[in-house]
Structures are given as structure tokens and as C-alpha cells.
Amino acid sequence: MKPDTIAALATGAGRAGVAVIRLSGPAAGATLQALTARDLPKPRVATREAFCDPRNGVSLDDGIALWFPGPRSFTGEDVAELQIHGGPAVIAAVIDACLSQPGVRVAEPGEYTRRAFENGKLDLAEAEGLADLVDAETEGQRRQALRQRRGALSSVYEGWRGRLIEAAALIEAEIDFPDEDLPGALAQRAGPVLQSLAADMASHLDDAHRGERIRDGFRIAIIGPPNAGKSSLLNALAQREAAIVSELPGTTRDVVEVRLVLAGYPVWIADTAGLREAADAIEAEGVRRALARAEEADLRVLAVEAGPDGPAWAQRLLRHGDIWLHTKRDLRWGQPTEIPGYKRRIRYEDLIKALPMMGTHPPGPIPFSVLDEIDVANLVDHIAAKVHQALGREEAPVLTRARHRRLVEEARSALQRAIPALDQAAELAAEDVRVAADQIGRLTGRIDVEDLLDEIFSSFCIGK
Template sequence: MDTVFATASGRGKAGVTVVRISGPRAWAVVESLAGALPAPRVASLRKLRDRKGDYLDEALVLTFAEGASFTGEQSAELHIHGSMATLAALSRELSEFEGLRLAEPGEFTRRALENGRLDLTQVEALGDLIEAETESQRRQALRVLDGELGRKTEAWRRDLIRAAALIEATIDFADEDVPTDVTPEVLELLTRVQAELEREIAGSFAAERVRDGFEVAIIGPPNAGKSTLLNAFAGRDAAITSDIAGTTRDIVEVRMDLGGLAVTMLDTAGLRSTEDRVEALGIERAIDRARKADLRVFLDVEGEGVDLSPEAGDLVVRAKADLNPPASTDVIGVSGKSGEGVGQLLRMIEERLSTRATSAASAVKERHRVAMTRTVSSLTEATRIVEGESDFAELGAEHIRIALRTLDALIGRVDVENVLDEIFSSFCLGK
């Protein structure tokens, strides 16, 4: 296997730049540059010189033994001064070593996967952690990176292996007197795993929203103050506002951090009947996007309705409360222009979305959900066969084996080559 190198810190001028080297020749390369190697995991200051003896830089050198590094390979890090010229000089020198090449994007992490240092769900979580913009995204990515989903999967696998072994024992010793009926234990194992998988599937939708961000659509008739409210949320003029009905014809989006959650606010076209084809298209898109949103905020204007009804959990508030205050204290009034009720409305939105986020599971991607759903289908069929006390015990065991292979694919043990390129394509060079 080649030894590879790349910067493991951000690009551009910096106080310190970290260059990572990983592979069978990592220590030999560093020894050639820095002289005597420090003990593994002990930082040591060294002068780096090229093979002509010319001084390259003074660097902090760290080495990691095989099996005790991020990649699982023999590796090293050079913490050099972060000028572009210093990095360029070191990179030129490293490129001259035989068997040493620049790492491809995500190659260090891919080697960690291949060497069993990370499972596939942890690899995905590492990518999510790098991309995290909010506190909730950071915490969720760290939880999965710590191996939470992998540990759950291993527990499910142990139970299913036990269930399959019990069934196969009855097959292998069918002609002998087997004193114990294995059916109750097998059913208990299958039922428990299936119930836990179904809970994880249900929570995966919330986890996916935490990862990708929630969407909140602002709904109302024309001139209800939707764009002004969006601008108040954003703290800037994100949407054009005017007194002319139908000003907003396309959906305007504002991304924001709301209580540690990534939230996209959607300013939609005013909902009304119109003969204007362009405005009608905007209204059609607004209704479609609003229905798909995680939460809708309806701006109520007395005497005017919209062709969309609030769902459970949606918010209905009185629009332009500075001009038309609500008659009842039970109704919240908001005004993007004066700021009245804006803070209260944001807190209510945050409360509703935070409540949904608390149900987030360890599974955060569609790939995870699909694998677990397929596992549940196999277990459902296996349970049906076992409960029926049929003569097709081999078939029940085979459905359990299919469930096991699906779980293995979930954590990257088998049948994942078709998804690896897509996953690692989002990684930066040096990771």
C-alpha cells in the first residue's frame, strides 16, 4: 500500500499547518526529514531538512504506531509554520520520496474504515461533524461518531445470531430428541430487535431534520406582512416588501440558527385566486412547499382566508398587530414592521422544533432508514414462519440471515462499495 500525505488543517495562511503522513513508510520519511524519531504520541520539536541538508522549517513532530493511529496505519504529523511557502517547500520534498504520494480526498478516513478503526456510520458522522453549523448538529454528529449506532447494531446482530443458531440447532438435530422448545426464545429475540429497529426508524426522521435543517413556511394572503416578518427574523432585508399584492412570486429562503437548530424560514407567495399566470405558478409552488415544511406559521388577516388549512402543531397568529391588534389575549399578534410579538413567535417556533428534535435517533440518513426497514421486513417474515410452527424452519433461518446481512451493510461490513465513492466525495483533502 502507498504511503500518503496531505494537510490535515485548513487551507491558507495560518499560525500552524498540520501535515499528516500515513502508511508503511511514514516513519522512515519523517526520520529522513527530522532525524531521530520521538517516542510514539510524544510531541517533539525538530528541525526539518531536505535530502540536500537544506533547512526547511522547525516543526513539532508526532508519530503514531500501527493500530494506534486514526487510520490504523503507521503515521506521523508535522506541525509546521503555516505560511504557503513553507507548506509548498515541504510538499515538494515529500513528493520526491519513492512510494509517497498526495492523498486523495477522504483517503485517510477511508483507510480508517478499511482498517476497522471506524464503521461506515462513523465515517458518515465524521463528514457531518465537519459540516456542522449548529450546536444540535455538532452534538448529533459526535454521538454517532462515538459509535452509538454501531453499538446498537452490534447488539441487534448478537440477538439475531442467537435466534438463527437456535433455529438451526433444531434443523441439525431434527432426528434426535431435543428437550427444549426454542420457539419462545426465538420469538422473544425477534420481537425485541424488531421493536428497537422500529423505534430507531421512527426517530430517524427527526434526526435527519436536525442534520439537514428544519423548514418553517410563513403562510398568508397577499399583503399580510410575510416578507416583512421574514426580514425581522433575519435581521436584514432578505425579501422585497411593498404594498403591491403579489410582490413575492417565488419562495425566499433564510437560513438561521434557532436555539442550536438549523432552521430555514420560507417566505411564500400570498395565497389568493389570480389570473396572472406567473403569480399563479408562484402560489402553486408555495402551497406545495408549505405542505412539505416541518412547521407552518399562518398570518391571519380578518376577513381573508387561504386555500390551505393548519395542521396539528402549526402556529396561527394575527398579522400586522401594530395596525390590527387581536381582540383576544389568547391570540398572538405579530408585526414584522414594529417588532411586536416577533421574539415570542420565534420562541414558540423554537419550542415546537426542539420538542421534535428530542425524539431524534442515532440513524440520521435515508440509507440508514432503508437498511433498517429492510431488516424489519425480513424479521416480520421470519416471525410469521416461526409462529406458524411450520416445517420450513430453514426458511425462517434464511430470513434472519438476510436481516443480518442488511445490518452488516448498514455499518459497512459488506455490500457497500456502491455507496463508498458517494460518501467520500464530500470529504476534503487531508481528511
């Protein structure tokens, strides 16, 4: 049975100069002819048309029609696109006219891309890259999503799958034809292939979750004792009153987050409760959440009020590359020119070059005042350089979703079982290699993955 023809707005809702309505399916051509009362335009040639309601001939709009006969279209089916004026009334009238035609219905979320996948126009990893490209809000997200949409991840996974099939064939040949005149120790010849694959998968997994952080955001936690200026620091970075500032200790009791874009990547900065012996159960919960956020953060900014010594327990929370600030510098030391060796403006480019050469921590605490615009600008550049260092490397394609990581981990575990079984239990090794190939196949959709499709494509917008 032929599929239904689907129709939906492919551009954003609301007023706009131009809106695009997309139809895909066997009735797309007939619907376009009905709305224009003319023959179909030449394929892939933009043609000016007057669109009318086929039910009563009422004029709806003047616009552009594009005709993409399958299989040379996004979905692999016949596709028509109507470029019309973007007023809500125009959009509603044209979509209603489309839906009045036989066999045409409203598209479900992600249905266009799902049809493209089912018709072999792209695989699952490429489809997920397309979803990320539509959702991309930063330059880093755009670059990563575009690489995945163009098949960078798929190429890696298909290469692995081909090597797994090669190894499985060697093992199966030895199992199925033990009495045939075949080269000896076929299963043993699969060993180096599987060991190389397991090493490649381990390297792929050992990426510090860089791809997921580009998608979901780099996490920064501001930590330190009460009244060290953490909330003021958050407000200075956000350039707005995101957190309540008070002289009373323990004002911040929950985690307050703001989202910024630094070095072209999404960054979440969290203000946390002051770390001290809690005065009540609510503050104790705030301290617990602060410690948990510090543990899971990609970068910690320790804020300690300027003085001869910071609390030793606070310094122990720092890790390699974290930032240590001596806050309220203006109250203790006055102007930065009075501090020996204090630099004023720091160039972002110099910071990027210097970061790889830094030791375990920055060279001592950095004198800082939220009242000094240059101090704040230096800190923003310092954090941006850290983000660039963590996420800005253009290397091999990286894992971008928890689904990818789980499947690669399961495939690697299967190989780790298969390799030692080659000597004595070739049948078990063959089964584990098959499991590994299945898991890799699920990444791109090269096996039956019907149970995954609804979850993956439901995250798309209606017109995609």
C-alpha cells in the same frame, strides 16, 4: 502488497497560524526522518524540529513533529504529523517535499478515515459520525455527531445483529439437524426474539426524522394570502433584505429561503407565494410550490392581515403546534398596550415549559407587527422553543441518514416476513433472518460493503 503512504493537509486551506500535514502508511516514518535528518521522535511526544527539503537540504520551516507508530494511531498504520506555520507557501513547500519521497502520494478525499475503517479502528456508522462532526455548524449538530462518533448508534445496531445471529442459529439448528436429540421447537423459540427486534426497529424508525432534521435543518414555511406581510416577516427574522417587499399582490412567485441557527439547531425559513386564485401560469406555479413547501415543512407560520376574521381555508392549513399571526397589528390596533391581555416580552424558558401543554393550535392568532422589535423577538423565541421541543430531546440514538433509515426498514420488513413463516416454512424464515442481519451489518460495515465505501468516504475533506 503494502499500501501507498498518503500525505495531505489536515487543516483548512489558506493563511493560518498553524497548519497540520498528516502522513499515513509504511513510508511515513522514513519521510519524517528525511525531512528532519534525525531519528524518529519518541512516539506520541511533540518534538520541535527543523524541516528541510531532503532533495537539496533547503530549510523549509521550524515546527512540531508527532510520531504515531501503528497500530496505535488514527488509521491503524504508521502516522506522522507535521505542525508547521500556516502560510500557503510554507504548506506547498512541505507537502512537495513529502511527495518527493518514494511511495508517498496525495491522499484522496476521506482516505484517512477509510483506512481507519479498513483497519478496524472505527466502523461505518462511527465514520459517518466523524464526517458529521467535521461538518457540524451548530451545537445540536455537534452533540449528535459526537454521540454517533463515540459509537452510540453502532452499539444499538451491533446489539440487534447479535440477537439476529442468535435467532438464526436456533432456526438453522432445527433445519440442519431434524433427527438429532435437540430441544424441541427450536425455531419457535426464535419467535419472541424476532418479535422484540421488530418492535425495537419500529420504535427506532418512528422518530419523526429527528436525526436527519438535526443534520439537514428544521424546515419552516411562512404561508398566507398575498400582501399579508410574509416577505417582511422573513426579512425581519433574517435581519436582512432577503425577499423583495412590494404592495403589489403576487410579488413573491417562488420560494425564498434563509438559514438561521435557533436553539442551537440549523433552521431553514421559507417565504412562499401568496395563496389565492392565480392570475397567470407563473403565479399558479408559485402557489403550487407554496402548498408543497407547506406540506413538507416541520412548522408552518400562517400570516394573515389583522381583522375580524381570517380566511377559513388558510386556517385549515395549520397543524398541531403551528403558529398563527395577525400581521400589521400596528395599522389596525396601534400599540400592543391597547390590546387586552397582550403580553410584551415572553421569556424563552417559559415558552419551552408551556409548549407541551398547548392545544391543537396556539390560543388564537397572535397580534404581530414587523415594526415592533419586541414582537419580532417574541416570535423568534417562540420559534426557537418549537425547534427545541422537536429536536432537543436527549434520548436513545437516532437515525441520522437516509441510508440508515432504508437499511433498518428493509431489515424490519424481512423480520415481518420471517415471523409468520416460522410455523410452516423454517427455511424461508431463516433466509429472511439472514437478510435482516445483512442489512443491519451494512450499517456498521460488518459485512462486505465495498459498493458503499466510495460513496460514503467521498464526502470527506482531503485531509480526513
